[in-house]
Amino acid sequence: MALVTLTTDFGLQDGYVGTMKGVMAGIAPDLAFIDITHDIRPQDLRGAAYVLWTALPYFPGDAVHLVVVDPGVGTSRHAIASQTSWGVLVGPDNGVFSYVWDVVPAELTVALENPDYQRPVVSSTFHGRDVFSPAAAHIAAGVPLREFGPEVSHPVRMSSPGMSMEERRIRGEVLYIDRFGNVITSIGRLVWEGTLLHLDPVFAKGESRTLNARRVRVLAGGRDLGPIVRTYGEVSSGDALVMVGSEGLLEIAINQGHAARALALDLGDMVEIAVA
Amino acid sequence: MALVTLTTDFGLQDGYVGTMKGVMAGIAPDLAFIDITHDIRPQDLRGAAYVLWTALPYFPGDAVHLVVVDPGVGTSRHAIASQTSWGVLVGPDNGVFSYVWDVVPAELTVALENPDYQRPVVSSTFHGRDVFSPAAAHIAAGVPLREFGPEVSHPVRMSSPGMSMEERRIRGEVLYIDRFGNVITSIGRLVWEGTLLHLDPVFAKGESRTLNARRVRVLAGGRDLGPIVRTYGEVSSGDALVMVGSEGLLEIAINQGHAARALALDLGDMVEIAVA
Amino acid sequence: MALVTLTTDFGLQDGYVGTMKGVMAGIAPDLAFIDITHDIRPQDLRGAAYVLWTALPYFPGDAVHLVVVDPGVGTSRHAIASQTSWGVLVGPDNGVFSYVWDVVPAELTVALENPDYQRPVVSSTFHGRDVFSPAAAHIAAGVPLREFGPEVSHPVRMSSPGMSMEERRIRGEVLYIDRFGNVITSIGRLVWEGTLLHLDPVFAKGESRTLNARRVRVLAGGRDLGPIVRTYGEVSSGDALVMVGSEGLLEIAINQGHAARALALDLGDMVEIAVA
Numbered sequence: 001m002a003l004v005t006l007t008t009d010f011g012l013q014d015g016y017v018g019t020m021k022g023v024m025a026g027i028a029p030d031l032a033f034i035d036i037t038h039d040i041r042p043q044d045l046r047g048a049a050y051v052l053w054t055a056l057p058y059f060p061g062d063a064v065h066l067v068v069v070d071p072g073v074g075t076s077r078h079a080i081a082s083q084t085s086w087g088v089l090v091g092p093d094n095g096v097f098s099y100v101w102d103v104v105p106a107e108l109t110v111a112l113e114n115p116d117y118q119r120p121v122v123s124s125t126f127h128g129r130d131v132f133s134p135a136a137a138h139i140a141a142g143v144p145l146r147e148f149g150p151e152v153s154h155p156v157r158m159s160s161p162g163m164s165m166e167e168r169r170i171r172g173e174v175l176y177i178d179r180f181g182n183v184i185t186s187i188g189r190l191v192w193e194g195t196l197l198h199l200d201p202v203f204a205k206g207e208s209r210t211l212n213a214r215r216v217r218v219l220a221g222g223r224d225l226g227p228i229v230r231t232y233g234e235v236s237s238g239d240a241l242v243m244v245g246s247e248g249l250l251e252i253a254i255n256q257g258h259a260a261r262a263l264a265l266d267l268g269d270m271v272e273i274a275v276a
Numbered sequence: 277m278a279l280v281t282l283t284t285d286f287g288l289q290d291g292y293v294g295t296m297k298g299v300m301a302g303i304a305p306d307l308a309f310i311d312i313t314h315d316i317r318p319q320d321l322r323g324a325a326y327v328l329w330t331a332l333p334y335f336p337g338d339a340v341h342l343v344v345v346d347p348g349v350g351t352s353r354h355a356i357a358s359q360t361s362w363g364v365l366v367g368p369d370n371g372v373f374s375y376v377w378d379v380v381p382a383e384l385t386v387a388l389e390n391p392d393y394q395r396p397v398v399s400s401t402f403h404g405r406d407v408f409s410p411a412a413a414h415i416a417a418g419v420p421l422r423e424f425g426p427e428v429s430h431p432v433r434m435s436s437p438g439m440s441m442e443e444r445r446i447r448g449e450v451l452y453i454d455r456f457g458n459v460i461t462s463i464g465r466l467v468w469e470g471t472l473l474h475l476d477p478v479f480a481k482g483e484s485r486t487l488n489a490r491r492v493r494v495l496a497g498g499r500d501l502g503p504i505v506r507t508y509g510e511v512s513s514g515d516a517l518v519m520v521g522s523e524g525l526l527e528i529a530i531n532q533g534h535a536a537r538a539l540a541l542d543l544g545d546m547v548e549i550a551v552a
Numbered sequence: 553m554a555l556v557t558l559t560t561d562f563g564l565q566d567g568y569v570g571t572m573k574g575v576m577a578g579i580a581p582d583l584a585f586i587d588i589t590h591d592i593r594p595q596d597l598r599g600a601a602y603v604l605w606t607a608l609p610y611f612p613g614d615a616v617h618l619v620v621v622d623p624g625v626g627t628s629r630h631a632i633a634s635q636t637s638w639g640v641l642v643g644p645d646n647g648v649f650s651y652v653w654d655v656v657p658a659e660l661t662v663a664l665e666n667p668d669y670q671r672p673v674v675s676s677t678f679h680g681r682d683v684f685s686p687a688a689a690h691i692a693a694g695v696p697l698r699e700f701g702p703e704v705s706h707p708v709r710m711s712s713p714g715m716s717m718e719e720r721r722i723r724g725e726v727l728y729i730d731r732f733g734n735v736i737t738s739i740g741r742l743v744w745e746g747t748l749l750h751l752d753p754v755f756a757k758g759e760s761r762t763l764n765a766r767r768v769r770v771l772a773g774g775r776d777l778g779p780i781v782r783t784y785g786e787v788s789s790g791d792a793l794v795m796v797g798s799e800g801l802l803e804i805a806i807n808q809g810h811a812a813r814a815l816a817l818d819l820g821d822m823v824e825i826a827v828a
Contacts, residue, residue: 011455015331018312022335036570055567059574074507124507126522179563231626231676246678287731291607294588298611350783400783402798
């Protein structure tokens with residue numbers, strides 16, 4: 001049973017996502033579908049890129065990952081499929097796979113041009129149904145990537161999230177805000193080692209470093225948020241805290257609260273670790 | 277692996293949808309489920325009818341389509357199953373399948389009365405769990421429709437969406453508003469042919485016509501929305517446009533905006549093409 | 553095909569739920585997943601306990617039920633798996649399974665401590681991915697519970713919902729408010745028998761009773777809501793009514809309206825049946 005995951009900004013209110021699965025089930029009846037999310041903010045490529053970067057390493061390496069966040073639908077942007085060690089990525093050529101490719105480089109990327117693997121009529125507004133879903137189903141059913149179209153040597157790339165390391169300062173940015181209001185930053189990957197934090201830069205060139213967790217301060221939105229703690233329980237309900245999130249990224253939270261709102265933090269805002 | 281799709285107004289907050297799938301998995305362990313949507317507006321039969329009409333043609337013809345939008349639950353309305361070339365429709369006899377039947381007539385419709393294919397206790401409020409889900413699972417498992425109950429010769433029909441064609445005027449109505457605020461009308465099915473638009477009426481009797489896309493004006497909500505364009509890119513961000521949607525229906529959108537709100541358009545409002 | 557259900561407060565906006573399914577698909581490729589809900593109010597253990605109590609009896613008895621509503625993640629609370637006749641429950645040891653255990657006692661409950669059945673690195677914030685999902689997948693694949701860790705003799709229990717029966721008065725509380733605003737109380741299980749209601753107490757010790765439905769009054773929020781009716785249709789649109797819900801619990805609704813809001817009823821509020 002081949003596995004196809006879906007990530008879109010379509011929401012679940014209309015029939016769009018179900019329709020895509022119907023198209024795929026018609027091509028390959030034994031597919032299993034897993035929804036990653038359909039609530040990417042409309043046309044938010046960076047949010048989608050982040051979610052893919054966090055979720056894909058946990059899937060079997062032979063999965064097909066269908067992504068439709070596609071502000072350029074109906075223009076001349078390519079549709080692509082890209083083989084990586086995390087599976088085959090299928091979606092628009094708009095950079096949405098950039099953070100994944102930062103970790104697992106594309107082995108082969110092709111343009112989805114072969115009409116044999118598209119719906120007979122391709123609308124100008126719903127390539128999710130007419131181009132990407134048929135491609136994902138055929139790939140999951142074993143059609144080789146070369147069958148779909150010519151190689152794309154330089155697919156569109158977005159810049160990586162900002163992160164810089166100086167002697168006494170590590171700077172990053174707000175990368176994602178989740179449903180709970182937790183503010184996830186580009187500073188990481190961090191791993192606890194007793195009272196120390198090992199930092200293995202994931203979004204920047206730079207050597208690994210070890211920080212004394214109690215002797216650093218985290219600054220964001222004009223506030224000093226204190227040192228890095230291990231669990232929510234170390235602060236009172238309603239207080240802000242900085243911790244290491246489930247991906248090893250520095251994360252700003254409020255115990256029982258919504259950090260992004262309370263601290264007025266938004267995507268792209270600077271976050272800084274000051275090393276004492 | 278037989279396929280059952282689900283369309284309801286239950287939302288995903290409570291356990292209702294999961295419970296229905298549990299009932300079905302208990303009857304036929306190998307079923308595959310695809311959610312079309314559970315966010316039909318509560319008791320909005322026309323919204324459900326539209327979503328089914330758009331989604332069902334993309335599914336395998338042997339699927340079972342379970343629909344629970346059921347304002348009349350607990351009253352004497354029938355529960356029905358209806359064989360069509362788009363699969364078997366299962367749901368309340370309240371007209372929700374009307375737009376589907378407009379395209380693929382019912383070959384046989386039966387009342388779901390046989391208690392062998394219902395839960396042992398049937399509640400008065402949750403026929404989705406007690407009547408419709410068991411029926412859908414048994415049908416998907418191969419039980420013939422005639423086993424469920426007597427034929428229903430005249431299931432409830434809703435009127436089709438309004439559309440009329442005169443010499444220099446084509447009138448329709450707002451049929452659906454999607455999550456993005458796009459306003460989908462009953463005027464179609466439209467297919468681009470170079471600079472011309474071919475109109476093959478789907479919701480009205482009438483002959484096919486060919487329109488010069490640049491020489492028509494679209495009027496809605498007291499405004500002239502200009503000619504019909506091919507892509508969002510033809511207008512500036514924030515501007516209104518009229519295009520052909522993914523179903524071939526005339527659609528009013530705002531580039532990067534929410535057309536229904538900005539233009540104060542609601543379900544049933546008149547939309548008109550004036551032919552120069 | 554083994555079945556795993558999922559119940560969380562993660563929402564569907566982020567990639568958390570998809571990631572958990574990815575982990576499970578990597579361990580046991582043939583699993584089928586059914587979402588019960590991911591919209592439990594954040595950290596609402598009683599809401600989750602209620603949803604599980606309503607949904608689980610409708611699933612096959614060999615299902616694995618994965619539940620992640622986990623205010624104590626990162627603290628020393630146990631992770632557990634618990635064998636019952638409704639399937640194996642997997643989740644935090646915080647009482648979320650209490651209402652289920654009220655009906656189907658735990659046959660064996662173990663702590664999930666064996667690192668062979670966890671992700672190699674266990675984060676302090678996402679045990680859903682690192683501890684509970686691997687356990688659920690391995691259990692569904694046939695690993696015996698004893699392999700996971702030592703028995704937990706006294707898992708955390710929440711008190712049962714309040715319900716008391718006196719000669720002329722039956723008192724309960726608001727147990728759950730669903731998406732439609734229907735107010736579900738702890739008074740039940742009620743079954744109609746002609747004009748009589750048979751009450752078989754589910755949340756309280758006490759003998760079964762039979763009530764004349766027309767001779768009782770239901771009181772809630774300082775109002776007399778009248779007798780118990782059988783269907784919505786017995787009151788006008790906009791009027792309040794009291795009926796027997798799909799679980800046999802006394803339920804307060806407004807025909808075409810949102811009862812919780814209109815009657816200012818909240819979780820835990822007292823509801824009373826006065827017997828004439």
